[in-house]
Each structure stands twice: as C-alpha cells, then as structure tokens.
Amino acid sequence: MKTILTNKHISVGTRKTALQCYIEPVQMYGCEAWTISKQIQNKLEATEMWFLRRMLWIPWTAKKTNERVLNESNKRRPLVRIIRKRQATFLGHVMRRGKLEHLVTTGEFEGKRSRGRQREKIMDGLATWFGPGKVSDTLAAVKDSAIT
Incomplete structure (x- = not known):
C-alpha cells in the first residue's frame, strides 16, 4: 500500500479513503476484546500520525507538531474513539x-x-x-x- 498512500498523483482524500478501507480494519482487528492502557493508546495515536505524515510527505526532520499536521490534513484522530x-x-x-x-x-x-x-x-x-x-x-x- 506504500505506493498508493505516498503517490502524489492521487489526491489526499483518496489516499485517506484507502487508509480507512484497507489499513485501519487490519489495525483494529479484534479490538473489542482489547484493554487499552494509556501506553497502548499513545502507540495507536503514534501509528495514526505516522501514516498521516507518510501520506503528506512530511519528513521527520521537519519541526511540525502533530496538531499542525492534523490541521493541514483536515483530519482528527478517530482511531481510539x-x-x-x-x-x-x-x-x-x-x-x-x-x-x-x-x-x-x-x-x-x-x-x-x-x-x-x-x-x-x-x-x-x-x-x-x-x-x-x-x-x-x-x-x-x-x-x-x-x-x-
């Protein structure tokens, strides 16, 4: 999925839809029985931000906060919710x-x-x-x- 999620010729909305359709269900498999501690919640949110930064081509060396990246992409962190x-x-x-x-x-x-x-x-x-x-x-x- 890397070629689709990082392709600049595909719109960001389409890439977000692909993320929601193909990656998030795999990531949340069996989540009904999980016990989510603060540590696991932080890891889930970090994974979500990692995917978003990869889709928007934001390097780790760029000093952008997570809130700024979320504002640029017009997205929230819905995974834990x-x-x-x-x-x-x-x-x-x-x-x-x-x-x-x-x-x-x-x-x-x-x-x-x-x-x-x-x-x-x-x-x-x-x-x-x-x-x-x-x-x-x-x-x-x-x-x-x-x-x-």
Missing part, C-alpha cells in the same frame, strides 16, 4: 446475553484473586472513557431490561 465505540457495542451484546461472557466481563465470579497488581479489565477502560458512574448506570439499565 472508534475502538471505544466498538467495545461499548460489544459490551451491550455481552450484557444482553447474560451468560458466561457477562460474568467474566463484569468480574462477578467467585474465587480467589491472583497475587500482585490486578490486570486492567475492559470495564475499567470503558469507565475511564465514559466517565465515573456512567458505566455502572448503563450496566444497571441493561440488567433490568434483561430481567424483564
């Missing part, structure tokens, strides 16, 4: 089903906790994205609708 939306949609399907996946996702199963720092769960990532209290309200609403 799209991943979070997919995770929220997947969570809705899991919560409505109410079986083993629901128990594992919400962490409502019996047993001992493992030693050391606990791993970040999908619910933790969605809680930071939605804001405090919104995920628990959403879960309660989904549970009530599943019961009735």
Whole structure:
C-alpha cells in the first residue's frame, strides 16, 4: 500500500479513503476484546500520525507538531474513539446475553484473586472513557431490561 498512500498523483482524500478501507480494519482487528492502557493508546495515536505524515510527505526532520499536521490534513484522530465505540457495542451484546461472557466481563465470579497488581479489565477502560458512574448506570439499565 506504500505506493498508493505516498503517490502524489492521487489526491489526499483518496489516499485517506484507502487508509480507512484497507489499513485501519487490519489495525483494529479484534479490538473489542482489547484493554487499552494509556501506553497502548499513545502507540495507536503514534501509528495514526505516522501514516498521516507518510501520506503528506512530511519528513521527520521537519519541526511540525502533530496538531499542525492534523490541521493541514483536515483530519482528527478517530482511531481510539472508534475502538471505544466498538467495545461499548460489544459490551451491550455481552450484557444482553447474560451468560458466561457477562460474568467474566463484569468480574462477578467467585474465587480467589491472583497475587500482585490486578490486570486492567475492559470495564475499567470503558469507565475511564465514559466517565465515573456512567458505566455502572448503563450496566444497571441493561440488567433490568434483561430481567424483564
């Protein structure tokens, strides 16, 4: 795809469309089950900027900030937002089903906790994205609708 994304004879809009159609789906494969920490989010955003700089032929030696590059291309960083939306949609399907996946996702199963720092769960990532209290309200609403 390098020859298409860096071709100056193809318009920037067409190159962006090619990026969205061919590269982003591969990059986001299986993202519904990811736990996105701040470090992973930074890597995703860096990859997004790397593709954009390559498409616009901006060398690394040019002292342009990411915000300036985004303004030049009339684009935002949608990748993390799209991943979070997919995770929220997947969570809705899991919560409505109410079986083993629901128990594992919400962490409502019996047993001992493992030693050391606990791993970040999908619910933790969605809680930071939605804001405090919104995920628990959403879960309660989904549970009530599943019961009735």
